[in-house]
Amino acid sequence: VASSPTVDELIASLGSNDCDVVVMDLSLDDGSSVTDNVEKLIAIGSAVLIFSIADKPVLMRAALRSGALAIVPKSQPMSHLAEAIKLAAEGAIINNPETSAMIDADSNFKEANLSAREREVLSLYASGLSLKQVAFQLEIKQSSAKEHIDRVRVKYAKLGREAGTKVDLYRRAIEDGIISGDLL
Structure with missing residues (x-):
């Protein structure tokens, strides 16, 4: 278990160690984009969960589109986060009702499939x-x-x-x- 204020610092601190699952907030203080952060973490072999107050649909869409497995709202009991971490570590699909509802209700969640x-x-x-x-x-x-x-x-x-x-x-x-x- 490790903690870091930025994705770049986390990756640097890991060295040659593997990190199966990363739990990340949507907005980090370094001004980095959620898309870049998720893509960097996936590139090192980590599954990514977003743990956030879930008030920014644009950023949530970007995180999911970049490969984050699920959004776990901070308003949910910690047991929901623990279960999502367990499923992500097992490589299972996370059928999270909050994430599904956010996608289903959002007409802007349409992929342009840009190269x-x-x-x-x-x-x-x-x-x-x-x-x-x-x-x-x-x-x-x-x-x-x-x-x-x-x-x-x-x-x-x-x-x-x-x-x-x-x-x-x-x-x-x-x-x-x-x-x-x-x-x-």
């Missing part, structure tokens, strides 16, 4: 860079950057999630945990 490159281009573009700057940073042609953004817009439009403007793309990127920030 890694589309996510990368969207992240930079939605963060404020111009297409020219995105292309320069990624060492691709500006026309390629534009094609990626056009495909992203089409994928979101097919899901009924408007993405016609840069502000719309900013909102979608936050909703999907691609970038961190506040919805406008």
Whole structure:
């Protein structure tokens, strides 16, 4: 059992030790994104549970989309968290009613299935860079950057999630945990 204020510090403290299950809050004080944190933990072979007050549906969706197994609200008895940890350690599917209800009730929980490159281009573009700057940073042609953004817009439009403007793309990127920030 270990505790750490950030995911990076936890990973560093583990060294060569394995960590079967990580229980993590949605928001850490280092400003890191829940998507990055979950992906880093999965990359080292850890199952991830989110233990949170569960008041941020955008972050909960991002955590689940990134591979977190379940959301366990802090309002639940500790026995619920203990059971979720046990199931995660066993590699079992966690059929958590809170997580299922959150997903079922949320019409925005629709996966756009963006490629890694589309996510990368969207992240930079939605963060404020111009297409020219995105292309320069990624060492691709500006026309390629534009094609990626056009495909992203089409994928979101097919899901009924408007993405016609840069502000719309900013909102979608936050909703999907691609970038961190506040919805406008």
